[in-house]
Amino acid sequence: MRTTLLAAALAAVLPCIAWQGAACAQPAPAAHSQQTAGTVSRPPRISDGVIRLGFLLDMSGLYADVTGPGSAAAARMAVEDVGGKVLGAPVEVVVADHQNKPDIAAATARAWFDTGGVDAILDVAASATALAAVDIAKAKNKVIVFNGPGAVRLTNEACSPVSVHWAYDTYALAKSTAQATVTAGGDSWFFVTADYAFGQDLERDASAVVKANGGKVLGSVRAPLNTADFSSFLLQAQGSGAKVVGLANAGADTTNAIKQAAEFGLTGGGQTLAGLLVYISDVHGLGLKATQGMLLTEGFYWDLNDETRAWSKRYFARVGKMPNMSQAGVYSTVMHYLKAVERAGTDETQAVMAAMREMPVDDFYARGGRIREDGRMIHDMYLFRVKTPDESKGPWDLYTLVATIPGEQAFQPLSASRCPLVKK
Structure with a gap:
């Protein structure tokens, strides 16, 4: 009991890095089941009952206009378009400003995965911060996807079994x-x-x-x-x-x-x-x-076509400007990830990554896209x-x-x- 209370107290005071009213994501309490004779305990399909998606963005610096609030808005649009839930679990978007500092990006990613209940990071703006965050995701066995950064080394020397490079590269x-x-x-x-x-x-x-x-x-x-x-x-x-x-x-x-x-x-x-x-x-x-x-x-x-125009006009009504490839890519990424969770029946990393690789990326952003073994999402x-x-x-x-x-x-x-x- 003392251990449980201490853990709860520490979780309550751990710092949470959020932006513009984004909810401070804390892990849900562990589920306790009372077994009766003949009852088999089954692990939850969603790790803590909530699917939390993290976005490490430049919200205030030189890349704020090309990622930042616009990318966060695209992520929330995707969550709204799936009805806010997958497999009956609510989906939350958590956003942090990494200030273009790799150490902040790494520390935030570690805190999110260790104590923040974040299941996947679906964008990290800028390459230096992305290279710092991908090491954390690999060590913690968590999905991480990139739309804002361009360094091709993300699918070369820095590739990992849990990372995907989505929008473009150098x-x-x-x-x-x-x-x-x-x-x-x-x-x-x-x-x-x-x-x-x-x-x-x-x-x-x-x-x-x-x-x-x-x-x-x-x-x-x-x-x-x-x-x-x-x-x-x-x-x-x-x-x-x-x-x-x-x-x-x-x-x-x-x-x-x-x-x-x-x-x-x-x-x-x-x-x-x-x-x-x-x-x-x-x-x-x-x-x-x-x-x-x-x-x-x-x-x-x-x-480009009727589909890109229709989605972009919805985005424009919310943000006041047309989306770029990284911001539209965030929407595509979130939709693909959530479809993979639904297909896998869980948010467990290996199962979700397998589903992401199996399914084609087929939306307004990319037709017939696919994720290669190096993590590169191939599209026109x-x-x-x-x-x-x-x-x-x-x-x-x-x-x-x-x-x-x-x-x-x-x-x-x-x-x-x-x-x-x-x-x-």
């Missing part, structure tokens, strides 16, 4: 955008790279594509994450004489670099900017005058050209589809995988 971005740019004549590159895992992976993958297509990489420079001043980095790019300045960054870093490149006259001097990860919110915020003609790669666009990617102001018919009418890249061609082939789970 390989897919580099292959599509860089190849199209080189083919169009941009055969010499200089990179301005965010100095952390995602930027490094993106530069490496894009450089390989440039060289494989007969181009040259004249140099690169590493910029600190969330820097406000790109002047010295852009001056080096300008001085390189490269035809293309590849921006291997994301979020506010990308938009700041594009704005300052225009101020420096970089594009006016004949150089072309290649945004290797540009979200629709970036283009909308910068405006078509600054971004027209830019080639970019996405895994989703709200105006899209190459877009940003419209001119004259071509656009509304505030979010921003892209013209240039090409659809089949998933098997878009993502790294298993033959090149560095994931130890892949048998060659």
Whole structure:
């Protein structure tokens, strides 16, 4: 009795990291059954009677606009669309702001799994924080899925039996955008790279594509994450004489670099900017005058077809902007996970992961998608050209589809995988 009371008291005072009114998830009390003669005790199908889904997002920093509250809203939409319950158990969404700090991401993931009753983490914004969280999920044997981060090492060196990379990765971005740019004549590159895992992976993958297509990489420079001043980095790019300045960054870093490149006259001097990860919110915020003609790669666009339009308009009514590929990916992830729980009849990790791999991903986000043994969700990617102001018919009418890249061609082939789970 003393042990039970002490455990309950500790659970009550443990800190809970939540955001914008998200419920502070505490584990439900253990179920106690009184057995009578001839009665067989059966373990509950849902571990503590509640399915808790965790989201480690950037709610206040440079990636807040491309993940943050928008991703949390997409997750809650999915839960509402299944009626708030699966197998009779309520589904809860728990959100935390990791502040783009790997140590906070790791500590939060550990607390959620150890004492918070979280069954799965279904997004971790940014690559460095994702790489920290995936180690915790692997150690705790809990499902973890990524929509916000792009580092391809998540399905290579950092792959695990419990992790899935859903929306995009640096390989897919580099292959599509860089190849199209080189083919169009941009055969010499200089990179301005965010100095952390995602930027490094993106530069490496894009450089390989440039060289494989007969181009040259004249140099690169590493910029600190969330820097406000790109002047010295852009001056080096300008001085390189490269035809293309590849921006291997994301979020506010990308938009700041594009704005300052225009101020420096970089594009006016004949150089072309290649945004290797540009979200629709970036283009909308910068405006078509600054971004027209830019080639970019996405895994989703709200105006692709009737299904994407219908869901995106629902999202817009709630959030006030159109979703990007990571935010739409969160909705797709939550739906797939909950369908897997229902199919497996439990929230036990191995059973759910087996169901997730068995079932195709077939929704407005991806048709005929599948999860490979390295954790990569294979689906089509899209190459877009940003419209001119004259071509656009509304505030979010921003892209013209240039090409659809089949998933098997878009993502790294298993033959090149560095994931130890892949048998060659």
